[in-house]
Amino acid sequence: MDYDKQSLLQPLFKTLHNIEKLGTELEQDIENVFVIEEYPKNYILLHEGHVCKHVYFLIDAVVRSYHIIGQKEVTSRLMFSNHIVISAGSFFTQTAAVETIETLSNCVIATLSYIDLQSIYAKHPQFNLHTRIITEQYFFMQEQRLYMLRKHSAVLKYEYFLDHYANYLQHIPQKYIASFLNISPETLSRIRAKFGEDSIS
Amino acid sequence: MDYDKQSLLQPLFKTLHNIEKLGTELEQDIENVFVIEEYPKNYILLHEGHVCKHVYFLIDAVVRSYHIIGQKEVTSRLMFSNHIVISAGSFFTQTAAVETIETLSNCVIATLSYIDLQSIYAKHPQFNLHTRIITEQYFFMQEQRLYMLRKHSAVLKYEYFLDHYANYLQHIPQKYIASFLNISPETLSRIRAKFGEDSIS
DNA sequence: TGTATTTATTGACAAATGTCAACAAAAACT
DNA sequence: AGTTTTTGTTGACATTTGTCAATAAATACA
Numbered sequence: 001m002d003y004d005k006q007s008l009l010q011p012l013f014k015t016l017h018n019i020e021k022l023g024t025e026l027e028q029d030i031e032n033v034f035v036i037e038e039y040p041k042n043y044i045l046l047h048e049g050h051v052c053k054h055v056y057f058l059i060d061a062v063v064r065s066y067h068i069i070g071q072k073e074v075t076s077r078l079m080f081s082n083h084i085v086i087s088a089g090s091f092f093t094q095t096a097a098v099e100t101i102e103t104l105s106n107c108v109i110a111t112l113s114y115i116d117l118q119s120i121y122a123k124h125p126q127f128n129l130h131t132r133i134i135t136e137q138y139f140f141m142q143e144q145r146l147y148m149l150r151k152h153s154a155v156l157k158y159e160y161f162l163d164h165y166a167n168y169l170q171h172i173p174q175k176y177i178a179s180f181l182n183i184s185p186e187t188l189s190r191i192r193a194k195f196g197e198d199s200i201s
Numbered sequence: 202m203d204y205d206k207q208s209l210l211q212p213l214f215k216t217l218h219n220i221e222k223l224g225t226e227l228e229q230d231i232e233n234v235f236v237i238e239e240y241p242k243n244y245i246l247l248h249e250g251h252v253c254k255h256v257y258f259l260i261d262a263v264v265r266s267y268h269i270i271g272q273k274e275v276t277s278r279l280m281f282s283n284h285i286v287i288s289a290g291s292f293f294t295q296t297a298a299v300e301t302i303e304t305l306s307n308c309v310i311a312t313l314s315y316i317d318l319q320s321i322y323a324k325h326p327q328f329n330l331h332t333r334i335i336t337e338q339y340f341f342m343q344e345q346r347l348y349m350l351r352k353h354s355a356v357l358k359y360e361y362f363l364d365h366y367a368n369y370l371q372h373i374p375q376k377y378i379a380s381f382l383n384i385s386p387e388t389l390s391r392i393r394a395k396f397g398e399d400s401i402s
Numbered sequence: 403t404g405t406a407t408t409t410a411t412t413g414a415c416a417a418a419t420g421t422c423a424a425c426a427a428a429a430a431c432t
Numbered sequence: 433a434g435t436t437t438t439t440g441t442t443g444a445c446a447t448t449t450g451t452c453a454a455t456a457a458a459t460a461c462a
Contacts, residue, residue: 067348074351089341098348125327132333139340140290142347147268147299149350150275150383152450154419174440182351184420189441353420355449375410385450390411 005036008059009110011082019133026124033116039107045085046101052090054111058083061107062171066179067099075179077145080168084134104172149182157181158191206237209260210311212283220334227325234317240308246286247302253291255312259284262308263372267380268300276380278346281369285335305373350383358382359392 009031016022022030034057039045046052048067056063058081065087066073076099079085090097094114120127148160161181162169169177178188210232217223223231235258240246247253249268257264259282266288267274277300280286291298295315321328349361362382363370370378379389 069352076347076351088337088344092337092341121330125330128329128333129322129326132329132336135333135336135340136289136293139336139343140293142340142343143289146277146343146347146350149347150277151270152383173438182353185440186421186442187419190419193441374408386410387412387451388449391449394411 005034005110006031008036008108009034009057011059012057012110015134016130019130020126022127022130023124026120026127029120029123030112033120034110034112036108036110039103039109041103041106043103043107044100045103045109046087046090046097046099048098048100049096051094052087052097052101053094053114054086055091055114055117056085056101057110057112058085059108059110061103061109062105062168063101063103063107064172064176064180065099065101073179074182075176078165078168078172078176078180080171084138088138104176154181154183154187155191157183158188158195206235206311207232209237209309210235210258212260213258213311216335217331220331221327223328223331224325227321227328230321230324231313234321235311235313237309237311240304240310242304242307244304244308245301246304246310247288247291247298247300249299249301250297252295253288253298253302254295254315255287256292256315256318257286257302258311258313259286260309260311262304262310263306263369264302264304264308265373265377265381266300266302274380275383276377279366279369279373279377279381281372285339289339305377355382355384355388356392358384359389359396 013022013027013030016030036059039061045056045063058079060081061079063079063083063085064075065077065079065085066075068074085101087097087099087101089095090099091114144164148157148164151157151160158181161177165172174188174192175185178185181188214223214228214231217231237260240262246257246264259280261282262280264280264284264286265276266278266280266286267276269275286302288298288300288302290296291300292315345365349358349365352358352361359382362378366373375389375393376386379386382389
């Protein structure tokens with residue numbers, strides 16, 4: 001693959017620099033350990049039961065994570081370009097993941113292994129500042145997802161989704177959206193029918 | 202108050218040392234900025250709409266956070282001794298909180314202000330390592346709460362609660378547990394009645 | 403200890419959502 | 433382009449959970 005790694009990683013470095021300027025050596029070391037990879041649609045990046053050994057920085061991608069509850073897949077997250085993706089519990093503790101991560105489009109993704117990340121920490125302890133802040137940001141996003149799930153009715157949850165994910169609506173099969181909102185595909189279909197009705201009349 | 206601050210903070214320092222040994226000066230500086238305070242039961246530590254300006258380390262406490270959805274309070278977290286409590290979004294970004302934090306028992310709590318924490322970071326950048334790891338741990342706990350909320354039936358959610366919070370059951374009014382599980386108090390009462398029935402027969 | 407207040411329980415009923423099935427539409431694959 | 437497969441829609445109905453109200457139990461407080 002003849003990618004220009006540096007330009008593909010530009011958005012990531014912008015985020016990092018906004019937190020605190022990286023030294024030249026640190027920036028170079030980070031760039032060196034990232035690997036750019038292509039994955040086809042519906043490729044499984046992480047299997048439930050396996051250890052999440054990489055951070056995925058989504059360069060051009062639509063990705064979902066899900067876990068099995070009862071017999072059914074329940075979508076836990078929907079993620080897009082410029083998101084950083086890990087299965088948190090698994091990655092942080094290097095233990096078996098309880099969720100599966102799957103691509104929903106042909107993807108270009110920068111991957112960084114757990115081991116390489118640890119060596120970055122060892123060589124550049126100041127990098128902990130950046131990952132602390134990023135973890136805080138993702139913590140906050142997760143808090144908002146929790147807030148959404150506690151909205152009581154299916155309609156309120158769908159409205160929340162429209163407010164926060166409208167741009168991505170067309171890229172995600174509806175059944176996954178329903179599952180993300182914890183409602184049945186039929187219920188979502190009915191809600192959408194009503195919404196359409198409203199905007200016509 | 203004639204508390205022995207050092208001994209009250211022992212559990213916190215143990216956690217920090219387990220991540221990476223703190224230097225003497227850093228340890229001393231942290232100890233200096235923490236303030237031990239007592240709060241009565243049902244005291245509001247943080248009001249929705251205010252900025253969360255402190256980290257609370259619960260020394261001896263039962264605490265809940267909640268937000269208003271529609272007309273109703275919905276309990277978002279239940280927290281106990283040795284937990285670190287903040288309203289994440291508000292604290293990290295120093296903006297208005299969307300939730301309220303309230304004591305459910307008479308409490309002894311160590312508080313640390315946002316400003317003091319920033320000066321610790323400035324003076325001891327290596328402390329970012331500790332807070333990164335702690336943030337990761339709380340991230341993971343939050344992920345588990347999300348997982349719980351996605352369990353479909355009220356019974357499954359209550360079973361989850363029994364598995365993870367059994368020790369605290371008696372300290373928390375049932376209506377807050379119901380709210381935490383996103384079910385009505387009546388439904389929880391009925392589930393508990395059935396459970397009791399089962400264990401007799 | 404007795405009274406007031408809050409919390410929990412129980413029943414009857416209503417509302418929301420899930421399930422199953424049949425069909426339509428869209429997408430994927432030769 | 434035509435066929436197969438997947439996804440989305442709609443209806444009928446079942447199930448779960450919520451709501452309201454009455455009562456009991458527990459807790460707080462004077």
